[in-house]
Amino acid sequence: NKATHATGTGKGVLGDNKSFNTLSSSGTYYLQDSTRNLKTYTARNSANENLLPGTLLSDSDNYWTDGAAVDAHTYAAEVYDYYKTKFNRNSFDGNGAAIKSTVHFGRNFNNAYWNGAQMIYGDGDGSTFVPLSGALDVVGHEITHAVIERSANLVYENQSGALNESFADVLGNLIEDRDNGWLLGEDIYTPSVSGDALRSMSNPESQGDPAHMDDYKNLPNTREGDWGGVHTNSGIPNKAFVNFVETSGITRDNAGKVWYRALTSYMTSRSDFDDARNATIQAATDLFGSSSTEVTAVTNAWAAVGVG
Numbered sequence: 605n606k607a608t609h610a611t612g613t614g615k616g617v618l619g620d621n622k623s624f625n626t627l628s629s630s631g632t633y634y635l636q637d638s639t640r641n642l643k644t645y646t647a648r649n650s651a652n653e654n655l656l657p658g659t660l661l662s663d664s665d666n667y668w669t670d671g672a673a674v675d676a677h678t679y680a681a682e683v684y685d686y687y688k689t690k691f692n693r694n695s696f697d698g699n700g701a702a703i704k705s706t707v708h709f710g711r712n713f714n715n716a717y718w719n720g721a722q723m724i725y726g727d728g729d730g731s732t733f734v735p736l737s738g739a740l741d742v743v744g745h746e747i748t749h750a751v752i753e754r755s756a757n758l759v760y761e762n763q764s765g766a767l768n769e770s771f772a773d774v775l776g777n778l779i780e781d782r783d784n785g786w787l788l789g790e791d792i793y794t795p796s797v798s799g800d801a802l803r804s805m806s807n808p809e810s811q812g813d814p815a816h817m818d819d820y821k822n823l824p825n826t827r828e829g830d831w832g833g834v835h836t837n838s839g840i841p842n843k844a845f846v847n848f849v850e851t852s853g854i855t856r857d858n859a860g861k862v863w864y865r866a867l868t869s870y871m872t873s874r875s876d877f878d879d880a881r882n883a884t885i886q887a888a889t890d891l892f893g894s895s896s897t898e899v900t901a902v903t904n905a906w907a908a909v910g911v912g
């Protein structure tokens with residue numbers, strides 16, 4: 605008999621109830637959303653990348669208790685919907701590519717990443733992180749890396765790498781859409797400490813990251829140097845985006861349209877901060893006109909962080 609759509613229910617990492625699309629086949633339910641082409645797997649704590657994507661998650665009664673899996677699946681659906689409705693982009697490749705997510709990768713793995721083919725989420729060690737798919741800005745960050753790879757394909761090192769990280773943070777936060785929506789990872793970072801975050805876009809210095817070119821960190825392009833500081837120098841373009849939103853009166857969605865157009869129409873693999881400045885000015889010009897307040901605001905936003 606053929607597989608049929610079903611609606612699963614369950615609790616996320618933080619104990620919140622949610623429902624999501626599953627597939628029912630021969631009396632078993634699978635964590636597969638065929639309307640959005642999403643599939644969610646478990647690595648069962650193996651760290652062997654050769655075994656990815658691992659095992660497609662299944663359940664007997666369509667009530668799901670694996671919070672990391674529930675969130676990876678439901679948040680991937682939210683990210684899919686954001687790209688489709690806001691930018692008319694069908695999945696990360698624009699052509700409906702399958703979005704595959706694997707949870708429980710490794711043991712106490714304090715990270716999540718896109719490996720060129722799928723999303724991979726660690727469970728965290730329980731003190732630095734709880735399972736990382738438990739935050740929508742994380743899932744948005746990782747799927748945006750796939751979008752970046754299929755568009756500008758920014759090289760993951762130095763300034764192009766910091767832009768790669770920054771665009772992932774910007775879109776991750778736009779999708780999460782919070783009031784003080786400038787924090788990264790706040791939902792899954794340091795469960796014993798409230799109010800902190802892994803990064804802050806509005807106040808990068810609060811986490812030791814630069815918010816101005818004067819403080820750009822020239823780190824070695826090695827894993828130990830965070831590939832030239834891609835997670836720290838991202839503070840500069842992150843701050844530029846916050847400046848743009850907060851000084852122009854533009855909506856977050858329209859600011860996102862400027863950043864998305866810059867990324868997909870003008871930026872290339874070796875774009876640096878100055879190229880990103882030019883690309884976002886051009887995108888704002890395309891969308892709002894050369895004498896628009898948006899063009900003035902984006903120009904000033906970059907100037908305020910020492911770019912241009």
Ligand SMILES: CCCCC[C@H](S)C(=O)N[C@@H](Cc1ccccc1)C(=O)N[C@@H](C)C(=O)O
Pocket residue numbers: 714715716717718741742745749769776788789790802835
């Ligand atoms: C394994 C190799 C490194 C890949 C880094 C991935 S893309 C990444 O940037 N992951 C995010 C996860 C994240 C996103 C948003 C909010 C919280 C956490 C990240 O920032 N990782 C940090 C811990 C890092 O790698 O330094």
Ligand SMILES: [Ca+2]
Pocket residue numbers: 741777780782785786787788789790
């Ligand atoms: Ca956030």
Ligand SMILES: [Zn+2]
Pocket residue numbers: 745749769772
């Ligand atoms: Zn990243």
